Amino acid sequence: MTAFTLPAYDRRRLTPGIVHIGLGNFHRAHMAVYLDDLFARGEGMDWAIIGAGVRPQDAAMRDALLAQDCLSTVIELDPAGKSARRIGAMIDFLPVAPDNAPLIAAMSRPEIRIVSLTVTEGGYFVDPATGQFDPTHPDIVADARRPDHPTTAFGAILAALRARRAGGLPAFTVMSCDNLPGNGAVTRAAVAGLARLSDPALADWVEATVAFPNGMVDRITPATGPRERSLAASFGLADDPVPVTCEPFRQWVLEDHFPAGRPPLEKVGVTFTPHVHAFEAMKIRILNGGHAIIAYPGGLMDIEYVHEAMAEPLIAGFLDKVEREEIIPIVPPVPDTDLHAYFDLIRDRFANPEVADTERRLCLDGSNRQPKFIIPSIADNLARGHLPRGLILESALWCRYCMGVSDAGVTIAPNDPNWDRLQATARAAAADPAVWLGMADIYGPLGRDPQVIACFAGFLNDLGARGTRAVLTDFLRG
Template sequence: MTVHPHALPAYDRSRLSPGIVHIGLGNFHRAHMAVYLDDLFALGEGMDWAIIGAGVRATDARMRDALKAQDCLSTVIELDPAGKTARRIGAMIDFLEVQPDNAALIAAMSRPEIRIVSLTVTEGGYYVDPATGRFDPAHPDIVADAQHLDRPATVFGAILAALKARRAAGLAPFTVMSCDNLPGNGHVTRAAVAGLARLSDPALADWVETEVAFPNGMVDRITPATGPRERAMAAAFGLADDPVPVTCEPFRQWVLEDNFPAGRPALEKVGVTFTPHVHAYEAMKIRILNGGHAIIAYPGGLMDIEYVHEAMAEPLIAGFLEKVEREEIIPIAPPVPDTNINDYFTLIRERFSNPEVADTERRLCLDGSNRQPKFIIPSIADNLARGILPRGLLLESALWCRYCMGISDSGKLIEANDPNWDRLQANARAAAADPAAWLGMEDIYGDLAQNRDCLAIFGAFLSDLGARGTRAVLADFLKG
């Protein structure tokens, strides 16, 4: 292990002033956006773009307590197989009190020096109706905020309340920048903020849609959850007093639309790509990396494999990933500027195989009901549109279904691992006799159950998985 002396930021933090409010101080943000800003500040640039942290859930208060106790510094440990390195990230200078009515958050976002509000609230946090893929104005949280915008409970209610206050004060709106792993994350965020406004103030909604910038962006860095292993690593670097260290792979990527009317930090100086072609990078990453995670997650979970690098060391799983990516995902990926997609997949395989990251299969299996419609189902649909039956992706769907039955191939209990676990488990068990009970979940699969060929292939795989187990089914699939 190597660590820089004291691992402290290489700049005078007293010179920092806030320009960004970031909502959702999880591991990914602290290993990604905060690191890019830390690098920029180390160049002596953009010192008026420091972060004020915020949260909208009661559980965010625990993160606030931990970070405030260490002057808002975050320990970030890069897990390079050639040697770990640790640093203390100083890009955040305050963390607002977490309140049910978000008063402190709204007040902070209303300050004129705040020019960007960024957020990482997870893929499932944008109130998208899975059946339509659009913002859901009927969600109870959204309805409640529309009726009480003076004390909103959601992140979008708080953002809207602050934008409304700025408009009333004659201040320019801040830019709203999603850093979540969503296709068209800027468009999705605009739909949520404007959609909420439209429930109570159509004129405000029109203003949001025309005057507020919501740049799209693609983000990438594998960042495992923090547990005893990660805290022990921090202790080995002499940072045992940090209860919330972040570990991450060495690789990171950030691709952004340059749509920041209120200004932005010069992030291009520290490796951020600004381009109008974010959608191409995003499609490549979501289909190949996130889709790849799903492809290795469920067979690993069913085979009682704990870590992602261990799954990649299993020839059946690595072969399954290779075959599905090469035959059913890469051929439909759009071209990406200055990028060889085959080389990109080679890099992905290397990243998945990094033993130092110790990312878990269970984390990759989490929240399939939100992830599958974004990472897998579009690739199925695109193959079908080309007249191709994507057997590998249908096998992945059968593996997910089999996982959601809640029992691994060895008979080990699989604990609930999805916000919709009860529904998924009931449908998965019903699918053993009627495959349409699974593919018929239209909010996830659309009209896929109406495709008789897909239904038959999925059903055959699911039956085979139940009869012979994951290992035998993968072996036969790889034989062709």
């Protein structure tokens, strides 16, 4: 393979404008790449990133990146030919401390005008039953009691905003880069909701003053393991313990709401629009919902990789049927976008063998993802008078997966933060399928719908009796 490329600019010219919390693979293959492209144009050089983390395990990433001058290896897995580049958009990584003091101090600096986050879909303290911020979560309660020593990202953001207000500095913009509906509104609810528990006046100020733009982000970025490190080594980067691999495709759609200023990201492909919600609904329902549709049958059939699942006619056919008959018809129109053409692109992306994304990664964290990516599509179909049998079958496949054994009898290792609860409920559902739908924090009122219960029970019983392959075959035959 050819050698990797280095940043096409003098990094000594960079000065910080952004603190980013959560230096995982997605951030380094997405936002950091857009900024790297911008800096290569000689523009926005005062918007470099300072990295940060709020979990003890973030310290390992800090050590790894500081050892290589905060450069990240990003390998694009194009079937036409892989390429590797070193991304230089980050110039420092703050110490990880239990009380987040270094993070709060950095966010309080006047040159910091954006604080961005990738803390996962489940990291926003949302009650799945209500879809609202949960002020009773133990971590939130602890931060409300000790606002000067917060342990959460939102507590640290609030402490820095409090310090800036006291010092007469303008508020920074808080920009979520996580993949959840209305991510800006969800972030505002977390920050203001936490403030309201200890300082209602500060909460009012946050809601009136701080900008939380909504955004849609997209790039398939597998976890880093031996394969990814071997790829980095093939480019001459064997000493990088944390390389990132990703598909060639990337997309970022943002509301243009940055009172403190922003980098000119439109020059490197970011779409600024007031219609973020339309793009977001399209992506969450079609792409993320599609991931769930292929994940659990693949997991039950002991298929390791996503492209292998797409090569299985039953799974590819299941995806096509559910998307075209039950998801695309309930997705609102998106400006200048053909939804069927968008789905065709998604199918090609899923089938890319170079990405080597795993079915297990797609199966991860269903208790957080199902209420966001699948259950709303079931509800929307029901509201139109249509029983979405394919989406309900997907839910039954998830339940069957959570029993912890594949169709061939292979043990499925725990794959959800709530695995113990899910496994116990799934096994109880083998005798009474309604028990699974009775998880109100996940299914809400949908779990009490007689049509849904009857359809789900039929599929779950059939999966237990005959297996995934037979059930998918019958479903595709209609």
